[in-house]
Each structure stands twice: as structure tokens, then as C-alpha cells.
Amino acid sequence: MSAAAAVGVALLGGLFGVAVPPLARRFTHSPARPRRPRSAAAPSHRPRRGAWVWRGPPVSAAVFGGLAVARCDDPALPVFLLVAAVGLVLARVDLACLRLPDPLVLAAGLLALAGLTGVALLSGEPARLLGALTGATVAGAAHVLLAVLPGSRLGFGDVKLAAALGLPLGWLGRDALFIGLLLPHLLHGGLVVGLLVARRVRRDTLLPLGPALLAGAWFAILLG
Template sequence: MSTGLLACVALLGALAGLAAPRVARHFTAPLAPRVAGAASNAVRDAGSTPRVVEAAPGVVRVAGTVPSAGWGATAGAVAFAGLAAALGADPVLPVLLVLAAVGLVLALVDLACLRLPDPLVGAAALVAAGGLTGAAATAGSPGRLLGAVAGAALCFACHVVLAVLPGSRLGFGDVKLAAVLGLPLGWLGGSSLALGLILPHLLHGVLVLVLLVSGRVRRDTPLPLGPALLTGAWLAALAA
């Protein structure tokens, strides 16, 4: 892909990132802060009501606070440019760009209030299923749809197992998002699918370890997994 076209895609990503916080605010609800040090009961479920969570000892984060548009623009530009550079003229690129735009909103909502709303996850699923079907027809490779469906099924099964383990903090919003991300990862191939399964949990584990060592969170502090799922899938797509 030419430098000029790559710059245009990055600009498109920046615009999507600028819009992402505005969209994300429709799925978050500001709530009154609780007393610092109070126990946190946040339930990470796509259908649950957003709750105030304790971000660290003595620090309370109010659900519904969405990061700035500048953050979104930077993340959008990087995400779009990376996909364009990695995939070039592949017919699946537009599908992944739209998924990346929806993913930016999902990440912002999850960071704000530990939720992955069903309408957003459902929109991502429709984009992935419809877009990959169109890409298969354009590329003349309908067999790749089987890989996409298999990828979704495998991601769903693996994350259901993780969610039902004793003491698991994995919510079923995460399970549904993982299944949706399994569609494009399965399309891209076995290596991308394997990376997409492993990388999110490695990234999340390293982040949790750093936060624990720095004293910014406790062992019982709820943390969002959605951004790690999305980042891991993005990195796996870059390696396709």
C-alpha cells in the first residue's frame, strides 16, 4: 500500500477515534462515587448495570468516565494504519477497519464502567459475519468462511471454560466478544487464531502484574479484559 493511501487510512482511523468517546458515552452512566476503601462488587456482564469500582487502594473511579477524544484519535490512527500496512489490498481489510472502529468504542466503555454492551458486541458480530461473507464472495474463497466459523466456535468454547472456572472474573460479555473476534481471526488462519487466543491473556496478565507491583490495584480490584481482547486480536491480525 502506498504511503499516501496509508496516510489516508490513518486519518480515517483518527476520525473514527475522535467519534468513539462520544458514542461510548451513550453506553455509560455516571454514578455517585462510593466511600474510598469500600468493597467493590462490580459484575462484568454485558447486560449488567454500570457500577462504581475501586481502581486502587484509596482511589475510587466513577463508572461512566470516558477517556478523551485525543486518546481515541491516536488509538484509531495506529489501529487503522497497522491493519492497512499488514493487509494491504486484501478484501478483508474494510471489514477489519469497521471492526476496529467498533472495538475502539467497546474498549472505551469497558475501561469506563467494566461493561461490554450487547448492542455493540452484536453490531461487531453483524459487521464480521456480513463483511466476511462479502469478502469471501469477492475473493472467490467461500471455504475461508468455514475457518471463520470454526475460529468463533473455538474462541467461544475456550472463554466459556475460563468463565466458569472457580474464582474466575471473566464475564460473559468477554466471552461473546471473544467469539466475535474469532470470526476474523479464523478467517486469517490458524496462526492468527492461536495468537488471538493467547496474546490477550498475556497482555492482561502483564498489565495486572505491573499494576500490582506498583501498588495501583489490589488483588481483588476488578479490571476490564475487553481492551486486552481487542488489542491481542489486532496484534494477531498484524502477524497474519
């Protein structure tokens, strides 16, 4: 891919970044329910005002541009870009209200599965599709185990997202899958420690894992 094409993809990402907030806003409010007293044990899913300021265009441009440069020779690049687009909306929603809506996670998974299936058939590489399915199975199973551990704060939205991201990671091979499974938890753990030291959060504060899963997968794809 030429430098001009990579810049064009980055600019496309920047334009998409402008659309991320209104797209995410459709998913940041839960359906209306009968009013009931709030419980400390049941945190609200309403958006946390001021919790995060969206820097959409620069972030989206970096995500798209990085993929274009790193995976320029991979016929699956358009699939990675589509999954990244959905992932940016998911990250925005999770940071705003600690939710990973099933429709968005399902869209990411279906885009990855359909896109990689098409690429595998057109390029005559069915083995890579098997690798993608294996990656989804391994990633999903690993996060199910983490979710059922005593005291785990891992939600099943995170499990489903990990399985969806396992498709492109498995497509790239074992090393990318390993990095994509390990790196998100290192990133999340480092962030939690830093916020605790800075006294920005407490030990019982719930923090979203979705952005770390997406960032870890992005780095893994760049390195894969």
C-alpha cells in the same frame, strides 16, 4: 496499497477517534433502577471518574494505519476496519465502567460475519468463511471454559466478544487464531502484575479484559 492511501486510512482513524467518546457515552450509564444500598460484592457499573484519559485520535489512527499497512492486500481489510471501529468504542466503554454492551458486541459480530461472507462470495473463497466460523466457535468455547472455572473473573461479555473476534482471526488462519487467543491473556496478566507491584490495584480489584482481547486480536491480525 500506496503510502498515501495508508496515511489516508490512518487519518480516517484519527477522525473517528474524535467521535469515540460521545459514541461510548451512550453506553456508559446503566438504565435507571430503584435505589438500593451498595454491596461490596456487587461493584457499580457507573463510569469511574478519572480512571482513564482517552487519547482517541492517536490510538485510532495507529489502529487503522496498522491494519492498512499489514493487510493491504487482503480484500477483507474494510471488514477489519469496521470491526476495529466498533472495538475502539467497546474498549472505551469497558475501561470506563467495566461493561461490554451486547448491542456493540453484536454489531461487531454481525459486521464481521456479513462482511466476511460477502468477501468470501465475491472472491470465490468459501473455505475462508468456514475458517472464520470455526475461529468464532473455538474462541467462544475456549472462553466459556475459562469463564466457568472456579474463581474466574471472566464475564460472559468477554466470552461474546472473544467469539466475535474469532471471526476475523479464523479468516486469517490457525496461527492468527492461536495468537489472538493467547496474547490477550498475556497482555492482561502482565498489566495486572505490573499494577500490583506498583500498588495501583489490589488483588480483589476488577479490571477490564475487553481492551486486552481487542489489542491481542489487533496484533494477531497484523502478524497473521
